[in-house]
Amino acid sequence: MLEEDFLEALGAAQPLYATKPTPGAENELKALEMTAKLQGRPLMPWQRLVGRVATEKDSFGNYKYKIVVITVPRQSGKTTIVMSLDTMRGIKYPGSKAFYTAQSGKDARERLFDLADNLQASPIGNEVIVHRAAGAPRITLPTGSRIHSFSPTPESLHGYTPRTVTLDEIFAFDSAEGNLLLGAVTPAQQTVRDRQLIMTSTAGTSDSTFLADWVERGRQATQETDTQIAYFEWSLADGLDPFDPSNWDFHPGLQGGLIEKADIAAAAESMSRGEFIRAFMNRPTIQKSDAVFDLKAWAELKTELSEPLRREVAIGFEVNADRSRAAIVAAWKNGNSGEIHHKVIRNGSGINWLAPTLEQLAEYRPTAIGADRYAQNNALVSELSDELQKEVVTLTPEHIKTACVAYKGRIEDGTVKHTGDGALTRAVSEAMSRPMGEGWVLSHNSPPEVVAAVVAVRLLALSKEESQPLIAF
Structure with a gap:
């Protein structure tokens, strides 16, 4: 599919920023689509664009983009795409390891087990082994590949060499916390040629300095031709009213049927103004350190x-x-x-x-x-x-x-x-x-x-x- 075809398939849900597909580049989109269907969750148009670019290979057969940054509103399906990537690679590359974390170890375990439930309900379910012990939660695929969850601490990856590491909801980390995590991820992946770090998040507060830095770097990367960073952002453009339903069509979950405008309207009714704008318009809001109360x-x-x-x-x-x-x-x-x-x-x-x-x-x-x-x-x-x-x-x-x-x-x-x-x-x-x-x-x-x-x-x-x-x- 040509670049313009990917964008046309998105309809009104156009990204504010996105790394473009490289024409003719080898990629693993077909394998990713098969994996998503295996779980009963076919890829939505925005996920296909991300999957196409994130799995592009360079001339040596390694992933072109060593870092992939994705920021989308709530209810877009970002965890689904990263878990599908981990599963696809685990099936395609026997014996590989993927590690996933979120804002806490508990959140990471819950999302890992959501994936486990989907896989065990799939045609390969009888061959999927799930280890639910709190100390070492993981999924073992029929190929011997493993998908682990881990707590977002620098020590958690010690001794491992993961092909893929995912840091989800990075809005929860300030620069110091996020950079400590990267200080653990980078050496753990250093000897893996076909490695990739994926970072995802909905917008945060202005305390979310780690995310803010990667948003700035990612936006800049979309303007560069020689970069190892792929960046994707769906958020409400500046100057538009976040409470006008006619401005909500950018939300990528709408096109895939994951959410409807009525759901967004209900969220606008029940949530505070700032939290709604952060969560569903994917715009940052006030910082926690400025909070009036403890x-x-x-x-x-x-x-x-x-x-x-x-x-x-x-x-x-x-x-x-x-x-x-x-x-x-x-x-x-x-x-x-x-x-x-x-x-x-x-x-x-x-x-x-x-x-x-x-x-x-x-x-x-x-x-x-x-x-x-x-x-x-x-x-x-x-x-x-x-x-x-x-x-x-x-x-x-x-x-x-x-x-x-x-x-x-x-x-x-x-x-x-x-x-x-x-x-x-x-x-x-x-x-x-x-x-x-x-x-x-x-x-x-x-x-x-x-x-x-x-x-x-x-x-x-x-x-x-x-x-x-x-x-x-």
Whole structure:
């Protein structure tokens, strides 16, 4: 197939950057396609392009590209293509070894075992041996070739000489971590002439400096003729609205039927703005090191929440700055432990649903209902019934400053718990702050779930402090 034919087959899902097929170059695309069909997962058009280029041979019969970098949105099938490459090479080259890792050893094992399940359900399943022991997970193919998963540590490849090494989801590594891994991969593969390193990822944060470096190098490589780097990127072009469905056709999973626009729309509804853009538009978002809250501490606060009485619950709500989203969070004390439990009651796009929901919640007579005092929340409160308007509490600037600092402190000292709900966790990770006087508060450009959470927790504290009267409309 000619270069233009590969691109034409992609339809609207054109790559933003891609290494072009070398006309007439020997390659292993047919073998790769047969392997993918063997697993019941025929290659999609974008995977065929990648497979065609990644398996090109040079004049000595070795792989032309020693490094292949692939960055695509979530739900594109990137793990499928790299696992198919490993399997194809294991069948074609008896006794070869391939090693695969991801952001953690656990993630790598799970994906290896997904491949194992597919292979064992295939026509060669009876001849595939799977070793599931935690210390040495691997698949042994009928040819004696092995596919291993490994933890992303420099020591993991010691003593091995793999033909192929795959580093998946490299957004999880900063430059130091990624380069330590490469420091282990390079000598392990040095004596293998027909070697290849494959690195894949969806976009990360600006903490993802290892990925950012390879994106820059890969983009440059697509403009060069004498390079050992093949690079492929499907992401939303600059200047396009990430929430306009007419701009989603670039997503390579759409063309292969792996995902539909309705699925992307559902993700846009349920995910925070930043995480949606990162995951489904394949654009980098804010960095973890700039996070307002301690995300490592937050991750350790996941627990099974207690069941409160309705009158013990404080309810916080928030309309974000552009009125595109809103959220309601409930908070309550866990017995006499001093811990506060909280969770998202409801969140979603728009605000038409918010006032009716607050009216319903008010019927349960919670200990307090309130929000940060600012224009968008004030406008929402004006839509409530006269009775509820009198009950709604708004936090003054000084109270909201205290609320933000207190919430941050509770995360750090472990006295606020959550269910691990994705919406609240993403909101906490993407929270943005702004200065206020000599302190700081959360920006209303933050995801509304985190602001509502801060308010709910503060209202709970204020309800117990007679010396801190609540301020009502």
